[in-house]
Amino acid sequence: MSRRILVFCVFAVAAAILFARLGLWQVARLHERQAWNASITQARLNNPLPLLRLGNDTSAAHYRFATVDGRYDYEHELILSNRTRRGSPGVEILTPVRMPGTDTVVLVNRGWVYSPDGTSVDQVKWRERDTAHVAGYVELFSTDTAITAAANPRVIRRVGRANVTAKLPYPVAPFYLVAVGDSADLSHPARRDLPVLDDGPHRGYAAQWFSFALIALVGAAIVARRDPSRRSGSTDASDEFAL
DSSP: OOHHHHHHHHHHHHHHHHHHHHHHHHHHHHHHHHHHHHHHHHHHHSOOEEGGGGTTOHHHHTTOEEEEEEEEOGGGOEEEOSOOBTTBOEEEEEEEEEOTTOSOEEEEEEEEEEOTTSSOOOTGGGOOOSEEEEEEEEEEOBOOOSOOOOSSTTEESSOBHHHHHHHOSSOBOSEEEEEOSOTTOTTSOBOOOOOOOOOTTHHHHHHHHHHHHHHHHHHHHHHHHTOHHHHHHHHHHHHHHHO
16 A cells, blocks of 8 residues: 555544544533433423522523512613514513512513514503512523613613623622513513423534544545555566466
C-alpha cells in the first residue's frame, strides 16, 4: 500500500472514531433529555407547589407546575409585543403579582390577546379580578442583558431579566409564571398551551454522526482496494511465479 493511501486510511479511521464518539455523546444527551422529560411529566402529575417554595434554582424549577397567590399590580403591567397565535398577530400580557409578606413580585404571563399591530392593546379590557390565584408552569427569563427602548415604555420585545427589572419598581423573582387554563374563555387572555416535551434533535444527530463514521470506514476500504500499488504488486508476483 502506498504511503499516500496509508495516510488517507489512517485519517479516515481516526475521523470515524471521532464521529462515533460524537454519536455516542448525542445518545447520552438523548437519554438525559428523556430522563428530564420524565421528571417534568411526573411533576405535572403532582400537585402544584407554591412558587416561593421552589427556591432560586432556576434549572430545577423550569417547567415545574406552581401556584402564586396575591394581588395583580395592573399599573405596572408589561406588554410582550409581536406574539402570534394560530396565524393572528397579538401581544402577551405580563402582570406582576404582589404577594403578602414579601416585597418581591412574581411576573405572570396571563396570556395572548389580539392586536393588529402586534404592540397596542386595551389593557383595561383584559383585567381580571384584583385577587390573583394563578396556576401555571415556571418559565425562565431570557439571557438578554441589554435594556431595549420602545415608544411605549411598558412594551418589551423579549422577557429578559434586565429589561423587566428596569421597568418595575420592586425586586422580581428569578423566574416567572405562565398561566394555564381554558384558552377558549374570553373573560381573560388566551392562556398559553403547555410546552411540548419531545426528545429534541438528539436522535437525528446521533444517526447523522454514525452515518458519517460508516461513510469514512467504507470510503477508506474502497480506496485501499483500488490502490494501484496493490495491483502492480500482484502482477509482479504472478509473473515471477510463471518464470
